[in-house]
Amino acid sequence: MLNPGIKFMQGSQALAEAAITAGLRFFAGYPITPASEIAEHLAKELPKVGGIAIQMEDEIASIATIIGASWTGAKVMTATSGPGFSLMQENIGLAFMTETPLVIADMQRAGPSTGQATKCGQGDVMQARWGTHGDYASITLSPNSVQEMFDLTIRAFNLAEKYRTPVILLGDEIIAHMRESIIIPPKNSIEIVNRKKPRPGETMFFGGEEIPPMPSIGEGFNVTVTGSTHDEYGIRITADPVGHRKLVKRLVGKILNNADEIVEVEAYNTENCKIGVVSFGCTSRAVYEAVERANEKGVKTGFIRLKTLWPFPEKQVKVLAQTAKTILVPEMNLRQIFFEVTRVAEGAAKVVPLNKIGGGEMITPEEILAVLLKEGA
Amino acid sequence: MSEEFSLRTYLRDIQPPFCAGCGAFTVMNTFLRAVHEMGHKDLRGFAFCSGIGCSSWIPSPHFKADTIHVTHGRSIPVATGVKLMRPDLNVVVFGGDGDIVGIGLSHLIHAARRNVDITVVMVNNMIYGMTGGQVAPTTPFKLPTTTTPYGNFERALDASKLIASAGACYVARWTTTHVSQLKESFKTAVNTKGFAFIEVISQCPTAFGRRVGFKDAGEMLQWFKANSVTVEEANKLTEEELQNKIVVGEFVKKEAPSLTETVYAVLKEAQKK
Amino acid sequence: MTKHVEIRICGLGGQGVVLAGQILGKAAVFDGLNVVQTQSYGAEARGSAAKSEVILSDTKVGFPMIRHCDVLVAMNQKSLDMYVKDLKDDGILIVDEGLVEKIPSGLKAKTFRVAATKTAENEFKSKLYANMIMLGAMTKISRVVSIGALEKAIAESFPEKVKEVNIEAFRKGLALT
Numbered sequence: 061m062l063n064p065g066i067k068f069m070q071g072s073q074a075l076a077e078a079a080i081t082a083g084l085r086f087f088a089g090y091p092i093t094p095a096s097e098i099a100e101h102l103a104k105e106l107p108k109v110g111g112i113a114i115q116m117e118d119e120i121a122s123i124a125t126i127i128g129a130s131w132t133g134a135k136v137m138t139a140t141s142g143p144g145f146s147l148m149q150e151n152i153g154l155a156f157m158t159e160t161p162l163v164i165a166d167m168q169r170a171g172p173s174t175g176q177a178t179k180c181g182q183g184d185v186m187q188a189r190w191g192t193h194g195d196y197a198s199i200t201l202s203p204n205s206v207q208e209m210f211d212l213t214i215r216a217f218n219l220a221e222k223y224r225t226p227v228i229l230l231g232d233e234i235i236a237h238m239r240e241s242i243i244i245p246p247k248n249s250i251e252i253v254n255r256k257k258p259r260p261g262e263t264m265f266f267g268g269e270e271i272p273p274m275p276s277i278g279e280g281f282n283v284t285v286t287g288s289t290h291d292e293y294g295i296r297i298t299a300d301p302v303g304h305r306k307l308v309k310r311l312v313g314k315i316l317n318n319a320d321e322i323v324e325v326e327a328y329n330t331e332n333c334k335i336g337v338v339s340f341g342c343t344s345r346a347v348y349e350a351v352e353r354a355n356e357k358g359v360k361t362g363f364i365r366l367k368t369l370w371p372f373p374e375k376q377v378k379v380l381a382q383t384a385k386t387i388l389v390p391e392m393n394l395r396q397i398f399f400e401v402t403r404v405a406e407g408a409a410k411v412v413p414l415n416k417i418g419g420g421e422m423i424t425p426e427e428i429l430a431v432l433l434k435e436g437a
Numbered sequence: 438m439s440e441e442f443s444l445r446t447y448l449r450d451i452q453p454p455f456c457a458g459c460g461a462f463t464v465m466n467t468f469l470r471a472v473h474e475m476g477h478k479d480l481r482g483f484a485f486c487s488g489i490g491c492s493s494w495i496p497s498p499h500f501k502a503d504t505i506h507v508t509h510g511r512s513i514p515v516a517t518g519v520k521l522m523r524p525d526l527n528v529v530v531f532g533g534d535g536d537i538v539g540i541g542l543s544h545l546i547h548a549a550r551r552n553v554d555i556t557v558v559m560v561n562n563m564i565y566g567m568t569g570g571q572v573a574p575t576t577p578f579k580l581p582t583t584t585t586p587y588g589n590f591e592r593a594l595d596a597s598k599l600i601a602s603a604g605a606c607y608v609a610r611w612t613t614t615h616v617s618q619l620k621e622s623f624k625t626a627v628n629t630k631g632f633a634f635i636e637v638i639s640q641c642p643t644a645f646g647r648r649v650g651f652k653d654a655g656e657m658l659q660w661f662k663a664n665s666v667t668v669e670e671a672n673k674l675t676e677e678e679l680q681n682k683i684v685v686g687e688f689v690k691k692e693a694p695s696l697t698e699t700v701y702a703v704l705k706e707a708q709k710k
Numbered sequence: 711m712t713k714h715v716e717i718r719i720c721g722l723g724g725q726g727v728v729l730a731g732q733i734l735g736k737a738a739v740f741d742g743l744n745v746v747q748t749q750s751y752g753a754e755a756r757g758s759a760a761k762s763e764v765i766l767s768d769t770k771v772g773f774p775m776i777r778h779c780d781v782l783v784a785m786n787q788k789s790l791d792m793y794v795k796d797l798k799d800d801g802i803l804i805v806d807e808g809l810v811e812k813i814p815s816g817l818k819a820k821t822f823r824v825a826a827t828k829t830a831e832n833e834f835k836s837k838l839y840a841n842m843i844m845l846g847a848m849t850k851i852s853r854v855v856s857i858g859a860l861e862k863a864i865a866e867s868f869p870e871k872v873k874e875v876n877i878e879a880f881r882k883g884l885a886l887t
Contacts, residue, residue: 066739067739068735068736068739068745068747085522086521086522088514088518107703107706107707108708108710109708111704112521112522112700114700116514117547118543120511120514121543121544121547124507124508124514124518124544125517125521126518128486128505128518128519128520128522129519129521131503131518131519132519132522132523133522134522136518150508151508151511178750234748237748237749238746238747239732239735239748240746240747241744241745277484277526278484280481282502283503284497284498284506285497285504285506286497286505286506287506287507294498295498296506342774347772348770348772422773422775424773424775424777425773426777
């Protein structure tokens, strides 16, 4: 484990180190660019703290294996990129339905399909939200620096443990591969959350309260875990309409009802701007400079940077839509978060997309500035 | 083992969903009898994983034990995760032929290759029973099913042979008529250090028996009995003579370092540094 | 006046340009600067154009890609031709003398020729040391990072066995210019 202090490290390494700090003890993954560095770093470092890192036969096995390991009480993670993330979707639903805490790091590349394997993209935003079938609520975090690869990984584990649910850390090739100076805080200053455990004799592990306690396998609770619709005790109810509604509404509700606590954004000048920018991940790094230069040129500009993508930061974007005349949404895909902003803005502001894909080319500050000046004129 | 065997010791009071005459009853009873004879008063020392299909219901929700019931074909990697973190538990997977060698085949081969110390019990009824009688990788050639109405145009997989060659430490096949042999195999499998695979040829009177023209489960069992040959006998028969025969017995029984042993050796080494 | 320097080191995959960029980045952190380092390879792991980019600043670095290159280090002709486009008119170009023959016509940046690979082969019996020699030359010419910080960064980046010889190569580069 890393000593506190200022370090110069790669995003993937910061993520892996944060995971160990958060208590990761079981990792399973499958090689894929640009996420392999995470597996490689953990393969080296995790055994040193008594944890296991194993390479499975594919991404389906990877997430299945960490689901099993999580039920023994361990903190678990897998790491992948778009194609592997697609393969994991069915078992993300299983983790959601069985309320299994785990972290999935998805380092986005340009898709669909094999696409441009080594080049950055931001096209997995909706896959992170709606990738599995059925009704589902996702917690998805979006780091934009090596520092946040560390900080938000800790947070991802804490949220997974607190809400007993899979959490997606949606990075991208740029942030995963870049090296930056970061500050590793002292261990005792980092908040670590652990799942709530049942008291002896308790039997309700799948209901009775918003987030029920989670026993571990081998503790004598005779826990019945199932991906089928089930009652509070884990017993399958495969046809009863009321039981299904109750379960799925609680699973979705425990995330959406706590959106205020889960959602984090970085906001600047949102109360006093004519134009606002909503961005996330690597693209947001171009926004800082563009907004500064727009303000210098007299166009009152603000921004919201989404550190939490899902649940979508509706309140914050709504406020921006009330003050700003126009909201610009730059993203390295062909419009995904744009539609969410449009939905939340409800016509109160004009929402303008700015999209770029291919070759890993980022949207530049100049490209954003040009739209800001045009819209602000 | 003074106490008398009772299914109630190990089962929840829930009616199993199996059809009348289903082989899953035999597998369930025989397994629990083996557990009893091994001296386990309860299932505390076990963890069970299963996927999708009729036989996946054998452990979950019926066993009074820790059970994980997962997605179609993925019980083996889930069990691998459990075993790696809890090497002290006996981890047992139950699944059908569709689950284990259809959608989940790759995991089965890799589990055998890794020699992860779990037991996989494959209840082979040669058909997709739960979904209504579709062709399986184990369905005999030419047999009509709901998705091969003109007869199965593919050959059946010999799962035990495959897994023997993939590196498993214990491989056995029996039919639901070989109850005592099956029971002994369950004990051997659970005690095997390394990967153990038991294939149980089982009757599905509903989705399979009807198509072949069996009147009921009893007729199927008679057919199993009449067509079973032991490994020893099979060695003396030609390939032609073995057509439509069920070869039963223990195919592999060996020792090799298991995955938990090799993984924990690495952990120990890494922590020294 | 804030300090903001954009440096690009490019060459053939296998020439060690990515490692040179990482070491430069680490050194800048020792000097108390904010640093972002990125890299890209061609499709093949070896033998195609590779580049490593470092942005140093005394304020937070936002956009991580180079747009106005202050210092370009080119270790072969192909990568120079590919990556010279963002070099500022008042920037610095440093090329490996033996491997770069043609400087693009009309280039306004101040150009330095350093016999890095030749020196590595002659004095260290391996062209592998060319990257550290180049780093030395670049440090002397551009003065973007302190010599002490770079030596410390080199020391931390190599195994004990080859640490000293790499520092020696770096010092050789300092002396070449």
